[in-house]
Amino acid sequence: MRSPTILALALTLCAPATAHPSAKGMKPSPAPEKLSSFKWTYPFTDEAMTGWTASCTAVKAFSAREYTLHDLANPFPKGLGAWVDGLKGFFSGREYPGAWGGWDKHLHDRTIVYMEYEEVPLRVREWIEEQERGDLAGKGLFAVFEKPAAGEKGEGEREGKEGSVIGETVKVGEVVDRSGDGGKVVMFAPGALYEILPLWVADGSDCQDVLLDLSNYQPTHADGAVVAWPKKTNPTKEKVISIEITASQLAPKPVGSEPEVVAEGGDAAEGAAAAEETGKVEAEGKGKDEL
Template identity: 40%
Template sequence: MRNLHVPLLLTLTFTPLTLAGINWDVFEYGVVPSFKWSRPFPDDGTDPGGFHVNCRAEGTFHAKLYKLKDLPLDPPTGLSPWHDAIEVFLSKRDFMGSWDGVDHKGNDREIVVMEYVDVPGPVREWIEAQQQQTDERDKNGSRWMFAVFEKPKKEGEKVYTTVRPKVTPHPAPAEPTSSQQEQGHGQAAGQMQERPVEAQEHTPDIPDKDKIVVFPAGAVYEILPLWVAKGSKCESDLMDLSKYKPQATDHSVMAWVVDHTKPERDHGHRAMTFKIEAMSVTETEDGKRARLMWEKMHRAIKRNERRMKKEERMKAKKEMEEGRVRDEL
């Protein structure tokens, strides 16, 4: 009897931990069609099979989670100062879902709000780079899902637009040489000199402490490694989004939102946290052999399926021809 109690105790101990990692909203509400991500590594802390983990990085971030129906409400339960601006921003883009891509539909859709200073530097740089880039296929910036807004300067003030991209400084023009100056003075008399180009008007950058960033939670999955890259042992790998893959491959980076809390909305709270884990992995020799074996087996199964379908078609064709001959007789 003593041995029988051990498995039961282990089951009772670990079952809640397993269930805690499940986002039940996925099953209740479904996910947006564009969400193609899934957890790429085990949720029990073990390494992904067939891969060596070069390093892990993780970080927990503080934010607030609102529903679209909160937009008209005054802070702290709503986002009335940015109501119109957020609606315009979201209306031009396909909704990317909440955590795990969940789509709560309609005004129950969720958006995350963070203090811009709480966003890691690499993520801020990526957001600002996306804001500056222009793409003929994406003139409205529909793929840029992080909206940066200025905080109101006084009570009752409304914010209607996103913050302009930071101005990239251009080097000052070089001073003309003496020969160039002489050449200029020697031009024909009466020739009108060109009017100097006026300096482009410069709007001072808004300090990061005076900004917020608004985004659907599903947007973070596109750049998860950047959130935990700074200061990690594999910073260069995590900063390279070309290595970021949905599933493990050789010399790749994987990441996931391993935990996120829900705000106590019934008590008027919107605060929540989310935790991101990323890892840089390399395929082991054993893993490579196993992968090649399964790939070979998969190809053999596919070939067999194609052969069987071909035989079925040939059989059906033969039966049709035999039936036609009998009808003619």
């Protein structure tokens, strides 16, 4: 098993915007592989739900942008050029949490997700800030940056002015002024999402308190446990995706009941070698997390 360190990310971020795996002198990425440290599996298959029912389910969708590392240096929205230096500094030396479903495509094919910070649920923002402030286990999973000096382009797209560079993440104080969240963005590897999926959908749900308590969130089925999974759309030309997150609290199903499937999802083909070779858009998995 290759080391999942993200040092390759830092090196790739320094490459010119035109660099591509096929460019002369660049080695192709190793074959995609599932990270051994990734503990989550798609929980809503017929087999997994045998004997279980969802006593409460919450579903929400979020807009984001998805990039691979070889196009990061392009200007926004085709890339994340203004934040390249900041991303390099933030992720250097940290382990890569994986892409969708815990797959690692390695090197320039690794994936980064971009979101407007104010569109991230408040509970998630508070969790990110707590981890960074307290140097806790989740520190380094989500990078929060200021937006560069902005100019208008096209249909209201924000783009850093020429030469604008964001070299470091936002410093988290004891008190955060929420009026400034509109001037921030957050970037992360897709695998980081899986650690806190219930927080994304908790507020306003019928099982809000249960979902907010991450001690209930488990990778295996049990009475009262919370299981969750994301699914996403394929990126548009502007890199836009929609991420739908489903979280359910489990309860034993009465004997003799039919198996229940709460939701479909999984992005199984995210780690497929075939998708890598053909360059086709990944197909969403149907109730699976691997090939």
